[in-house]
């Protein structure tokens with residue numbers, strides 16, 4: 075079911091400083107910030123030859139990233155995103171296996187304009203999992 079690793083997301087307390095680190099210190103290609111109000115985040119993409127890093131900063135009230143940063147003030151790994159061919163089939167299979175699909179279970183459009191879903195971290199080795207249909 076899961077395919078390629080689409081991205082690894084890192085929650086950051088300072089998006090400009092994190093972007094500079096990746097661009098100037100690590101020499102990576104870093105996108106401009108992109109607001110995603112539906113998800114309560116501002117996101118910057120770091121392009122890698124074989125995947126992407128997603129730098130996440132809270133946007134608006136009730137951002138999941140704000141809650142994460144309260145627990146982890148220096149920031150940290152937030153989630154992994156795997157690609158799937160059919161996100162509804164994946165969702166139904168995961169539910170049948172007893173995994174918790176977060177939110178109302180309906181896919182939302184993510185930062186790449188594709189449908190995404192999230193799975194509870196407690197069901198996947200303490201790691202928040204995102205699925206993106208490609």
Ligand SMILES: CC[C@H](C(=O)O)C(=O)SCCNC(=O)CCNC(=O)[C@H](O)C(C)(C)COP(=O)(O)OP(=O)(O)OC[C@H]1O[C@@H](n2cnc3c(N)ncnc32)[C@H](O)[C@@H]1OP(=O)(O)O
Pocket residue numbers: 083110113115117128130138139141142151152153155176177183184185186190192194195196200201202204
């Ligand atoms: C633009 C979209 C972009 C994209 O790629 O397209 C994105 O990726 S948007 C990313 C932001 N959106 C989300 O994260 C949506 C899914 N997240 C959630 O629904 C919540 O953040 C949730 C349920 C994962 C955590 O909710 P909350 O912060 O309120 O904490 P809880 O007390 O409910 O946590 C329960 C339990 O889980 C642990 N936890 C929380 N967040 C994470 C995490 N990122 N990774 C691992 N574990 C996490 C938390 O510590 C609690 O554990 P406990 O042992 O009970 O303390």
Ligand SMILES: [Co+2]
Pocket residue numbers: 081083128153155204
């Ligand atoms: Co993501």
